[in-house]
Amino acid sequence: MADQGDPLARIADALERIAGGRAASPDWRAAPAYVWDAAGGRAVAALDAPRLELLKGIDAQRDAVAANVARLARGHAAHDMLLWGARGMGKSALVRASVVSAQESASAALALVQAGTDALETLPRLFAALGPVQRSFLVFIDDLGFSEEDSVGPRHLRSWLEGGVEARPTNVRLAVTANRRAIVPRQASEQDDPINPRDAVDDKLALADRFGLSLGFHNCSQDDYLAIVAAYCDEYGLDRDEADALEWARRRGARSGRTAWQYVVELAGRAGRAL
The missing domain is CATH 1.10.8 (Helicase, Ruva Protein; domain 3)
Structure with missing residues (x-):
């Protein structure tokens, strides 16, 4: 590593970042939220979200998510969350609002990190950056879905959630929103396997089962x-x-x-x- 006290080294580092060789690492203790993509992370100065009290028609889901996020902010045991179901029913707004609510009492205790679905392969690098930080993080993946042909993505996600060598560190939890509980599309033909008709279905449902908190959202009355x-x-x-x-x-x-x-x-x- 170059001597950061050397002005020439600092100039070289800046030129390398400008050229796209290496993205600058944000201060993971300073901002309320961050965005993570394949190039790295960047801080977000303010997290925009409605007040929790304004999220009507999803009372049970609101209370469960807010309580879980508050536990994470306090450094207590907390679940990874899957929020699935109807579009437009406040899944992503609820995640953001719960983080803002938890930050009101201890802003430095928790940060939201929104990761794009195109950056899933880089999540182990994100986990490595967040693990040593004395702060809790909720990594948020919005509108996640895998194609039928994608067998690698779901397996990576299962590994991150539970038991894999790349599992997220103890100060990090995942919040995922999706249109379907299984995340991966399911076909009726999956149950026609003459050897074991449940294997394919169970493999896909096992991904949802890795989330300690799985909440459905339905069209409102x-x-x-x-x-x-x-x-x-x-x-x-x-x-x-x-x-x-x-x-x-x-x-x-x-x-x-x-x-x-x-x-x-x-x-x-x-x-x-x-x-």
Whole structure:
């Protein structure tokens, strides 16, 4: 390693980073959140998330995730989490909101690290960087899914979660969101194996079983949708009309937390307000 006290060495290091030879390593103790990709990590100055109280229609999931993240922040035993199910029902927002809530009492105790799905192969390098740091980290992989042909990715993830030589360190837990519980697509033909019809199915479900906390999210009812709209409108001082809110959802063919938020953005725009 070059002598970091040598000005020429520092210049050489900077030129190497500019040329793409080596990414600068962030200060893993300084920021509330980070982004990790194949090139390395970078700090995020502020973590944007709604207040936990605004996440309506997912009360049980909200309480479970927030409690688990709070344990991690305190250095207590905590689960890896799989949040699966309907799009737009607040899975990723809940992860971020839970981290922000935990940071309110001890900001230096916990950080969120969002890793892109294209950076999965580099996670062992991330784990090696985070392991020695005196801080807890929640590594967040949003909207994860593997193709039917990908047998390597799921096996790596199983290894990171439990028992492999590249398993994440004790101060790191994973939070993954996905559209399906099994993460990998399943076909009915998987059960037609004449030798052992459950092997293929069990192998894919075993990935979900590695998560200590697995929570399903489902499309919300009309009442839940209106409750989400009401909570956001009350938060931002916006007038609302239930019939208009329902028509907005009908035109989009979905009732979800995301649809409710988009309606609130529309209301703010109509009122000449910023959010």
